[in-house]
Amino acid sequence: MEGVFPVTVRLRFAPSPTGHLHIGGARTALFNYLFTKKHGGTYILRIEDTDLTRNKENAEQGFMNGFRWQGLAWDEGVEVGGEYGPYTCMERLDVYQEYINKVVESGAAYPCYCTEAELEAEREAAIANNEVYKYSGKCRHLTADERAALDAEGRKKTIRLQVKPDRVYKWDDMIRDTIEFESNGIGDFVIVKSDGIPTYNFAVTVDDALMKITHVVRGEEHISNTPRQLMVYEAFGWEPPLFAHLPLILNETGKKLSKRDESIIQFIEQYEELGYLPEAVNNFLALLGWSPAGEQEIFTMDELIEQFSFDRVSKSGAIFDTNKLNWMNGQYIKAADLDRIVDLAIPHLQKAGYIGADFDRAWVAELVSLYKDGMLYVAEIAALSEMFFTEEVAYDEEAKAVLAEESAPAVLAAFRDKIAELEEYTADTIKGALKDVQKETGFKGAKLFMPTRVAATGQTHGRDLNVTLYLLGRDKVIARLNNIIEA
């Protein structure tokens, strides 16, 4: 099924511009991209904007920003153009019209004048009779005269595709093998809405066919749309593409992620803001539903492209685990250049009010460097480094307990005196001072370090103490020690 393709592989991701790019969409786009690049094909970005009521002003731009951040460059489509454009539905209305005419003239589709109220009544009657609702098809038999009369009345109409009875529509899904539906379970469905705009099922099929899409890769929620789209392909005598239906991404309760689900962070934009690295997000997303042949976990984009295949995509939904994403992001941060992380950290420090427009970059770099190896995402830098920027240190119960230990008074006083005399105040000389304090007081290990750390930072956990004290600055450290000693 996979392997070498005789013609150029062409895949598309076709979101509807109704909101922000969320992780489900980002993963679908990623999988489309990986497969396309693996086979040297063309990756296309198309916008499915047929629902005027739900379209959002800046959504399209937001999607593009998200994809650019992810590094999923499209070869053809909105903004970049291509020979099969235009690439948004609303610019393709005349294209659709031609095919609508064809299918109406051939009798494969017909106008339907049923009102919403009538359809609602049909639906309720079916439910009352304990039947499965399916459009009755009553407008199918209208004569030309009757249609003309209804048109003359100014009645609104939709166009429905006539579903052939007793047929089986099936396809060989690249992920799920054969899936089949009986046509008898499907009523004549609307392909053109009363506002004259085609529905998704029609537009997407016409676009895919005309744009010579070879593989359609999308979420599992589209499985039940597929037989309808197959009917459209059939109505025009087009060869359908290959389909792959990806497993859903689930929240921790095992339900499909809804866009208003607040249990996990949903939007790519938010990950960018929090200081997740795109490579980490892509890597994590790739592992949600797909698994490599070996034991490797961390992959560059090129490695993902090389190793990706649909026969290693699982069929069951995957629960989104923020823990693992955080771990992975931490791995990437650790491996990243310090400068890059510093650039990402600066806005967070500024936003917290810790540094202004002018700041000492070398100092900030040392600060970031202190925390870089332990950060899960860059936004953490603000909370992690808070104690560098506050005047008052808050001591919690745990901290107070450390300061109440017997070694604390002697250690703190000795250390204060030692660093006050230091000619140079650096991480190294601080280390030496601590050693001297140890000799003088006889306290070592936790008895020595913990009171010092807690008095100076208020925290019982933290990074390298010598560097922390150095970055804090001598004056601040002495002041904080004095506060404790005098209290």
Added chain:
RNA sequence: GGCUCGUUGGAGAAGCGGCUUAACUCACCGCCCUUUCAAGGCGGCAUUCACGGGUUCGAAUCCCGUACGAGUCACCA
């Protein structure tokens, strides 16, 4: 409810009839290293693959049924 898909540990998952006494990763729990704190290293964590039948010398792997879960049933995509 109909249709469709799925079910291996807390999470992602490997496994494709014997090489599995079920990989690997995250989380969790220990230990080691570090005079503190992290990072790191090491080890533990499913006698069992939703359940019940069957096929087979042999099944997590094939078949059937049941249960459970999910998706979808729009003039939304």
